Amino acid sequence: xxxxxxxxxxxxxxxxxxxxxxxxxxxxxxxxxxxxxxxxxxxxxxxxxxxxxxxxxxxxxxxxxxxxxxxxxxxxxxxxxxxxxxxxxxxxxxxxxxxxxxxxxx
Amino acid sequence: xxxxxxxxxxxxxxxxxxxxxxxxxxxxxxxxxxxxxxxxxxxxxxxxxxxxxxxxxxxxxxxxxxxxxxxxxxxxxxxxxxxxxxxxxxxxxxxxxxxxxxxxxxxxxxxxxxxx
Numbered sequence: 001x002x003x004x005x006x007x008x009x010x011x012x013x014x015x016x017x018x019x020x021x022x023x024x025x026x027x028x029x030x031x032x033x034x035x036x037x038x039x040x041x042x043x044x045x046x047x048x049x050x051x052x053x054x055x056x057x058x059x060x061x062x063x064x065x066x067x068x069x070x071x072x073x074x075x076x077x078x079x080x081x082x083x084x085x086x087x088x089x090x091x092x093x094x095x096x097x098x099x100x101x102x103x104x105x106x
Numbered sequence: 107x108x109x110x111x112x113x114x115x116x117x118x119x120x121x122x123x124x125x126x127x128x129x130x131x132x133x134x135x136x137x138x139x140x141x142x143x144x145x146x147x148x149x150x151x152x153x154x155x156x157x158x159x160x161x162x163x164x165x166x167x168x169x170x171x172x173x174x175x176x177x178x179x180x181x182x183x184x185x186x187x188x189x190x191x192x193x194x195x196x197x198x199x200x201x202x203x204x205x206x207x208x209x210x211x212x213x214x215x216x217x218x219x220x221x222x
């Protein structure tokens with residue numbers, strides 16, 4: 001069963017922040033985050049392996065709440081280059097959420 | 107890390123024909139996967155390509171329609187058989203270099219298939 005992402009779409013102005021959520025009905029032991037730009041392959045952002053773990057990539061960070069079976073991706077002071085569709089994956093079964101389309105406008 | 111290439115990058119095919127997509131990795135990967143992605147949609151896992159044995163298919167996908175081969179640790183093929191317009195999609199292969207949930211997944215650039 002694929003994880004559930006929210007929101008489906010976000011539109012931001014450059015410099016604004018956003019949060020993308022990913023939850024699962026099954027127990028998670030790892031969460032992956034990927035970004036896919038239009039017409040390109042998905043690119044790995046980060047993996048979270050332990051409950052409560054937080055990781056960062058540029059001004060993009062994520063948290064993993066194992067008890068709540070969810071993860072959140074935080075995009076701080078967004079840049080134009082952050083635009084794309086973000087997918088979370090519950091890596092125990094290689095399935096991805098429906099994706100969150102993020103658009104950053106100047 | 108691993109770099110994955112796919113051939114062809116795109117094709118336009120006639121209904122009823124078959125197309126084989128090749129996936130080549132520049133280094134050995136432990137697991138390889140095939141996905142389908144409709145424009146604007148998420149990635150749908152088709153199957154896990156197993157080296158030297160039959161692929162493991164997800165619900166809704168069958169070997170007769172999507173035969174997969176993986177003769178070694180760096181190469182796999184996906185065939186889309188007896189195509190119909192509903193098969194028009196982007197097909198991506200991916201690989202990981204470890205086992206389980208703590209490994210980055212690398213994706214190929216995709217093959218854009220249009221069936222007329």
